[in-house]
Amino acid sequence: MVVEQLEMHLSFQGEQRKYHHFSKVLNCDMVFSLYLPPSFEEKELSLIWWLSGLTCTDDNFSQKSGFQKAAADQTVAVIIPDTSPRGDKVPDDEGWDLGKGASFYLNATQDPWVENYQMYTYLTEELPQIVYSLIPHFSGKESIMGHSMGGHGAIMMGLKERDRFASISAFAPILNPSQVPWGQKAFTAYLGSDESSWQEWDSTSLIEQTEKVPPILITQGMSDNFYEVQLQEKEFLKAAGDKPVFYRSEKGYDHSYFTIATFIEEHIQFHVNELKK
């Protein structure tokens, strides 16, 4: 397995790195970004995953959220995968909400997507082994967070792999993709029109079916243009019942990285509290 370091920028005395590798699971070249906090050579580190939203790459979060300050203060590593398979040979769509940059972090079953769009397996089997090997002293403990489509990804993956993650958080997540336009378009393309096959990728279905869940923190801006149509929380919170979901409505905040930058320290602190237990 060849993993090539493409970039390294010192950031808050830690290292913001970018890597390239060939993914067997996705059958294409991929990049990802990894932040290692100050003195990472000497310290045991836990790992937080960040999954980005529609149209993003690994760069948006590393360049626009300012997360490095909190990760440096809390001495935690952060891995930022890309949002889909990439390259000229990978199928795509004219819309920005399907195909490249819009994998929805699931395993596709339908043509032409099935050959490359296996992001769930990539993120749960192939990429973790690579990332663990890049952290000199990995604690074995992980948490997961994300934004919008990546908020869906973080909660869905966190619920499906609930023994793996100490905590889950999301900004403006697509909580019930099978019931909203973004999710319905993507699930129809990737999974086919039989809606019963969609449920294993829908956080609202998953949390209803899951007995014990890690604590989940959700931040939703109330001036987010996508809130009413795409990001409704009612069914998710109903399905969650008395499971540990902390849902925070933030007045005046929108769907942008300005919101993420404002609250990322709080999310990282939330994860670190759980990772230390």
Add this chain to the structure above:
Amino acid sequence: MVVEQLEMHLSFQGEQRKYHHFSKVLNCDMVFSLYLPPSFEEKELSLIWWLSGLTCTDDNFSQKSGFQKAAADQTVAVIIPDTSPRGDKVPDDEGWDLGKGASFYLNATQDPWVENYQMYTYLTEELPQIVYSLIPHFSGKESIMGHSMGGHGAIMMGLKERDRFASISAFAPILNPSQVPWGQKAFTAYLGSDESSWQEWDSTSLIEQTEKVPPILITQGMSDNFYEVQLQEKEFLKAAGDKPVFYRSEKGYDHSYFTIATFIEEHIQFHVNELKK
């Protein structure tokens, strides 16, 4: 004078705004960004100017530096102008280091630049009046900072307008543009080949000629690819003599916004200390 608000994003409980206006000085449409900290309606605010580097717009600093946290904590307003005149009618060059995105913040005297490239007058006469009017309770106190070409702009402008600015700071500034390739190319185009006309725009000449200067903080990454050729500090520090210049070499840091994000809190604190005097 018509100033139109294009965007507003809540950020650390303050407002990150973007505006559009027609500039008479530059003879074109311009945008700029303005951050107003929490409770700006009720508080007296000082103002810090940020001038960006080559190829940037007003978005780079507002999206990538994370400055809003420190500006919110310190209750200070921050104005981010664009880096040059803009629009289809404005002359440009094939190179990214001349023309649009590369004004060097001076007043051009040569064709075809002379008609639009009057950034110094724009930033010292026209734009200030607009910005002051957007701050409900302006203290009348200002500081200035910038990066690379904008570091040159901040120090040059701060020295030329030394009664106006309480303090000056820069990341990786072009301190002696008349002696380095970026500056020589731009000054030849904008000012002509008579090098005596360059000196009034060169911070090294200016600091030598200026009796009393505001305190100047400079942060220079030692892994900055442009350091050796474009950003040499020796002549500037020699010319500064015992004037209050605080030059900080930061080992391992590069020319990117990761460096700016790491040290922006320190720069804003430096300015606020002077603005409070």
